[in-house]
Amino acid sequence: MAASPSKIISLSELAARIPDGAALGLGGVFLHRGPFALVRELARQHRRNLEIIKPSPGYDLDLLCRAGAVSKVRAGIVAMEGNFGLARWYRKAIENREAALEEHA
Numbered sequence: 001m002a003a004s005p006s007k008i009i010s011l012s013e014l015a016a017r018i019p020d021g022a023a024l025g026l027g028g029v030f031l032h033r034g035p036f037a038l039v040r041e042l043a044r045q046h047r048r049n050l051e052i053i054k055p056s057p058g059y060d061l062d063l064l065c066r067a068g069a070v071s072k073v074r075a076g077i078v079a080m081e082g083n084f085g086l087a088r089w090y091r092k093a094i095e096n097r098e099a100a101l102e103e104h105a
């Protein structure tokens with residue numbers, strides 16, 4: 001029996017497989033257990049027009065908004081938790097209509 005090919009790829013290759021304009025569902029809650037390395041790599045690769053779907057994003061969404069990668073957000077609450085203040089880049093993106101918000105609270 002032939003060995004099956006590996007399903008393991010590099011982080012940069014994974015991010016490269018996510019095209020501009022993709023709808024991306026992210027896991028984790030606020031500042032916990034999110035795919036933060038992938039989010040940083042998407043920003044590094046200058047991804048654009050992403051639709052982010054996550055019940056309670058925080059750092060991940062804020063970073064992608066600062067990078068100009070987000071065109072739409074579907075979220076219930078966006079927060080950086082008690083001691084870290086507001087997600088200011090997300091707020092700026094929504095207020096300046098750089099990204100659309102579909103709230104699911």
